[in-house]
Amino acid sequence: MGDDFDVIVVGAGMAGTSAAIRLAQGGANVLLLERGAEAGSKNLSGGVLWGNDLARILPNWATEMPVERHLVRKRFGFLTADSAVSFDFDDGAWRARPYVAHTVLRARTDAWLTKKAEEAGATVVTSVPVERLNWEGTRVHGVVQGGEKMTAPVTILADGTNSRLALGTPIRPEPRLSGESTELGIKEVYRLDAGRIEERFSVGPGEGHAEEWVAGLFPPGVMGGGFLYTNQDTLSVGLILSIPSLFGRGVYSHDLIEQFRQHPAIAARLKGAELVEYGAKLITGGWAGRPSAFSGDGWMVAGDAAGFVFSNGIVIQGMNYAVRSGLEAAETALAARSAGGATAARLAEYEQRLERTGILGDFRGFEAMDRVKWNPRIYTAYPKFAAELFRAMMTERGAPKEHLYRLARRAQVAAGLSMRSLAKDGFDLVRGL
Numbered sequence: 494m495g496d497d498f499d500v501i502v503v504g505a506g507m508a509g510t511s512a513a514i515r516l517a518q519g520g521a522n523v524l525l526l527e528r529g530a531e532a533g534s535k536n537l538s539g540g541v542l543w544g545n546d547l548a549r550i551l552p553n554w555a556t557e558m559p560v561e562r563h564l565v566r567k568r569f570g571f572l573t574a575d576s577a578v579s580f581d582f583d584d585g586a587w588r589a590r591p592y593v594a595h596t597v598l599r600a601r602t603d604a605w606l607t608k609k610a611e612e613a614g615a616t617v618v619t620s621v622p623v624e625r626l627n628w629e630g631t632r633v634h635g636v637v638q639g640g641e642k643m644t645a646p647v648t649i650l651a652d653g654t655n656s657r658l659a660l661g662t663p664i665r666p667e668p669r670l671s672g673e674s675t676e677l678g679i680k681e682v683y684r685l686d687a688g689r690i691e692e693r694f695s696v697g698p699g700e701g702h703a704e705e706w707v708a709g710l711f712p713p714g715v716m717g718g719g720f721l722y723t724n725q726d727t728l729s730v731g732l733i734l735s736i737p738s739l740f741g742r743g744v745y746s747h748d749l750i751e752q753f754r755q756h757p758a759i760a761a762r763l764k765g766a767e768l769v770e771y772g773a774k775l776i777t778g779g780w781a782g783r784p785s786a787f788s789g790d791g792w793m794v795a796g797d798a799a800g801f802v803f804s805n806g807i808v809i810q811g812m813n814y815a816v817r818s819g820l821e822a823a824e825t826a827l828a829a830r831s832a833g834g835a836t837a838a839r840l841a842e843y844e845q846r847l848e849r850t851g852i853l854g855d856f857r858g859f860e861a862m863d864r865v866k867w868n869p870r871i872y873t874a875y876p877k878f879a880a881e882l883f884r885a886m887m888t889e890r891g892a893p894k895e896h897l898y899r900l901a902r903r904a905q906v907a908a909g910l911s912m913r914s915l916a917k918d919g920f921d922l923v924r925g926l
């Protein structure tokens with residue numbers, strides 16, 4: 494008997510919906526399964542969507558998809574308990590189409606992308622938490638849900654960062670929630686009138702601002718970064734925290750995000766805003782979070798499920814990789830279908846596509862960053878150094894002025910930074926970047 498579908502895609506996030514749209518456009522009979530009642534309802538994302546990968550399947554996505562604002566400025570900085578040192582990058586080129594990045598809210602974008610998948614001809618079924626892959630020996634032959642099998646020669650796992658379907662199988666024999674590579678992402682959404690957002694963030698209608706901070710304001714040893722992004726009439730606020738750094742310190746994530754929100758540099762912009770959404774999620778991406786292989790007999794893994802989320806403790810990017818890897822998985826399945834069937838050898842072409850499109854290069858290349866990003870000094874000594882230095886430079890005290898070198902040396906001593914650790918961190922950073 495023939496299979497139920499040509500391809501089954503599990504998970505209607507950015508990776509799964511992109512794959513399903515491309516597959517349906519390519520004439521495949523595709524089933525997209527999502528456990529949430531609506532696509533996007535289970536997704537949590539800080540919300541800066543970079544890149545233009547979606548244009549490959551939806552040329553007008555940037556004007557049709559419900560995006561929030563296009564970025565015109567990014568701010569990066571260091572917070573201590575009572576200071577903020579930051580740098581703005583405000584680019585004229587970012588104001589011109591095609592825009593480089595948009596803030597998005599996943600409940601809206603994923604629902605829209607799912608609708609596009611249906612319009613292209615995919616069968617989309619929500620409220621279906623797939624129980625397991627249908628293993629036949631070493632081959633995956635569709636999925637099992639509610640005791641029933643749904644079969645296809647190719648299954649694409651796009652079930653996100655905690656991909657349960659892969660766990661304990663040859664795809665991912667061991668859990669990847671280990672040590673340093675595990676982070677906690679927390680995100681809150683606050684409603685604020687669009688006019689107020691534009692006034693407080695100095696942006697025009699439709700324009701957006703994103704900022705990311707090294708959070709040097711938490712109890713010693715706690716490592717993490719904070720973000721604040723502007724949406725149309727909401728603000729996304731959140732933290733990315735190193736989970737091991739929270740252990741044994743008696744700290745709670747809700748207190749940390751409260752501390753971040755109440756910092757004077759953040760609080761002024763949130764004044765009067767009303768909390769409308771809260772979520773938390775583990776992040777286990779990067780090269781260390783990759784599966785045993787990206788494809789095998791009857792299966793491919795895309796997006797967060799494959800570990801394609803780049804995080805350096807402050808910035809987090811995953812949606813762009815999810816879209817691109819979902820599209821490459823779809824192209825691989827279409828090519829295998831045209832060539833006569835989805836053999837393991839034909840699906841292995843997926844890894845070559847991941848290489849060609851730069852995804853694997855990015856993660857392999859930044860592996861060293863995985864090791865340096867959770868250096869405790871980045872979250873204690875360096876914010877203090879920045880605060881001390883800029884305080885000395887920016888404050889006129891009616892006393893003789895000192896040269897920058899002397900000010901920097903004094904800030905270095907106040908921050909407890911030895912020349913040795915400066916040299917080591919500088920070297921690690923250059924290698925990591």
Ligand SMILES: Cc1cc2nc3c(=O)[nH]c(=O)nc-3n(C[C@H](O)[C@H](O)[C@H](O)COP(=O)(O)OP(=O)(O)OC[C@H]3O[C@@H](n4cnc5c(N)ncnc54)[C@H](O)[C@@H]3O)c2cc1C
Binds near residue numbers: 679
């Ligand atoms: C706090 C935070 C902030 C972030 N900020 C950014 C950012 O600013 N920019 C950026 O690019 N990235 C950001 N990311 C990362 C980004 O959200 C992810 O990389 C991206 O969502 C990955 O897309 P995906 O399709 O692979 O997975 P997901 O978006 O997680 O989608 C997986 C889907 O699979 C479904 N699913 C799971 N299991 C099953 C099952 N068994 N059966 C059926 N369905 C299932 C889920 O419900 C979900 O809809 C952030 C992440 C976090 C946690």
